[in-house]
Amino acid sequence: MTTATSPRELAHPARDEIRLEGVLHALSDPMRLCVVRELAAAGSEVACSYIELPVTKSTTTHHFRVLRESGVIRQTYRGTAKMNGIRRADLDALFPGLLDAVLSAAESQAARLDTA
Amino acid sequence: MTTATSPRELAHPARDEIRLEGVLHALSDPMRLCVVRELAAAGSEVACSYIELPVTKSTTTHHFRVLRESGVIRQTYRGTAKMNGIRRADLDALFPGLLDAVLSAAESQAARLDTA
DNA sequence: CCGGTCGTACGATAACCTTCGTAGTACGTC
DNA sequence: GACGTACTACGAAGGTTATCGTACGACCGG
Numbered sequence: 001m002t003t004a005t006s007p008r009e010l011a012h013p014a015r016d017e018i019r020l021e022g023v024l025h026a027l028s029d030p031m032r033l034c035v036v037r038e039l040a041a042a043g044s045e046v047a048c049s050y051i052e053l054p055v056t057k058s059t060t061t062h063h064f065r066v067l068r069e070s071g072v073i074r075q076t077y078r079g080t081a082k083m084n085g086i087r088r089a090d091l092d093a094l095f096p097g098l099l100d101a102v103l104s105a106a107e108s109q110a111a112r113l114d115t116a
Numbered sequence: 117m118t119t120a121t122s123p124r125e126l127a128h129p130a131r132d133e134i135r136l137e138g139v140l141h142a143l144s145d146p147m148r149l150c151v152v153r154e155l156a157a158a159g160s161e162v163a164c165s166y167i168e169l170p171v172t173k174s175t176t177t178h179h180f181r182v183l184r185e186s187g188v189i190r191q192t193y194r195g196t197a198k199m200n201g202i203r204r205a206d207l208d209a210l211f212p213g214l215l216d217a218v219l220s221a222a223e224s225q226a227a228r229l230d231t232a
Numbered sequence: 233c234c235g236g237t238c239g240t241a242c243g244a245t246a247a248c249c250t251t252c253g254t255a256g257t258a259c260g261t262c
Numbered sequence: 263g264a265c266g267t268a269c270t271a272c273g274a275a276g277g278t279t280a281t282c283g284t285a286c287g288a289c290c291g292g
Contacts, residue, residue, distance in 0.1 A: 020225050021144050024218070028141035029280085049238065059281055061240060066279095080238050080289040095221035097213055102140070105211035109136050145250085165268065175251055177270060182249095196259045196268050 010068065010075050015090045018071035023095070026070035031055065032063050033106055036072060036086065040103050045076075045083040126184065126191050131206045134187035139211070142186035147171065148179050149222055152188060152202065156219055161192075161199040 027033050031053055038051045053060050064084065067073045074087050091099045143149050147169055154167050169176050180200065183189045190203050207215045 016228070020218070020221050021146055021149060024140050024149075025144035028137050028144050030137055031280090033137060033140075047238085055280085056282060057239070058241085058283075062280070064239095077239095077288090082239065094225070095217065098217040098221050101211065101214040101217040102136070105136050105214050109210070112132070147250090163268085171250090172252060173269070174253075174271090178250075181270095193258085193269095198269065 010077075012068060012074060013071045015071075015094065018090065018094055020095060022070040023072055023091070023098075026067050026072050027102055029063070029066075031059075032067055032072075033102075035063060035067065035084075037103065037106055039073065039084060039086050040099075045085040047081040047083060049081070126193075128184060128190060129187045131187075131210065134206065134210055136211060138186040139188055139207070139214075142183050142188050143218055145179070145182075147175075148183055148188075149218075151179060151183065151200075153219065153222055155189065155200060155202050156215075161201040163197040163199060165197070 027036060034053065035051055039046065042050070048060060048064060051060075053063075055063075064073070064075065064082075068075050071087060071090065073084050076083050086099070088099065143152060150169065151167055155162065158166070164176060164180060167176075169179070171179075180189070180191065180198075184191050187203060187206065189200050192199050202215070204215065
């Protein structure tokens with residue numbers, strides 16, 4: 001018996017509700033940019049715990065929520081895990097080239113800072 | 117006679133000091149995104165007062181400073197005016213395609229929201 | 233049913249960000 | 263030199279954000 005409300009469905013913005021400013025803000029945090037890079041590298045959907053961040057679990061939950069509510073990722077429950085995937089189709093349709101530009105920029109900057 | 121310190125030169129980050137997160141954060145504010153769009157549309161350098169924002173002058177100064185310190189724009193004094201221009205060469209070299217993707221995304225979103 | 237794992241909710245805190253108003257500095261013009 | 267314009271500096275209020283700790287709910291395996 002659950003406590004009457006068990007919201008097993010997560011709220012996502014529709015495609016036409018996604019705002020450029022919100023996406024840019026979501027990606028402007030180092031933690032979240034790291035998450036998006038790993039999700040893009042993984043290609044398919046991965047669990048929250050798959051991505052290790054140097055923060056506590058509650059903070060991780062917070063960042064995933066910001067990414068979901070800004071429309072960058074889609075989250076679905078699968079058993080005890082929560083799977084995360086980039087909304088590439090929506091983002092590419094709304095902002096062509098933006099996600100790829102950010103991802104390659106992040107990669108080249110990471111390489112630049114590593115070998116510095 | 118100035119009061120001993122007259123910083124007529126403004127501090128700008130060097131090209132290799134520009135961080136992707138900082139640029140994304142600078143562009144994630146509606147006011148600043150508006151400024152960048154107008155600067156890009158103008159092409160050449162324009163004065164601060166050329167761009168009208170629905171905020172006071174001190175707030176405008178603040179936003180221009182954020183844009184400058186993140187490396188998005190370059191500011192130079194010219195007499196009583198301060199000229200502003202996008203650092204397109206630096207941004208394109210560091211993050212190829214990013215600025216254009218953001219600008220076209222902002223334009224298409226503005227069109228989408230206008231005709232809604 | 234019990235335990236373990238995964239993730240959430242809530243409260244708290246400290247830092248940050250946006251905005252403003254006021255006062256002040258630099259520059260060109262008269 | 264005096265005045266007006268353009269922008270800045272500083273301080274403050276208000277809201278938002280990032281982070282944590284603790285306690286809790288959902289699910290799977292024995």
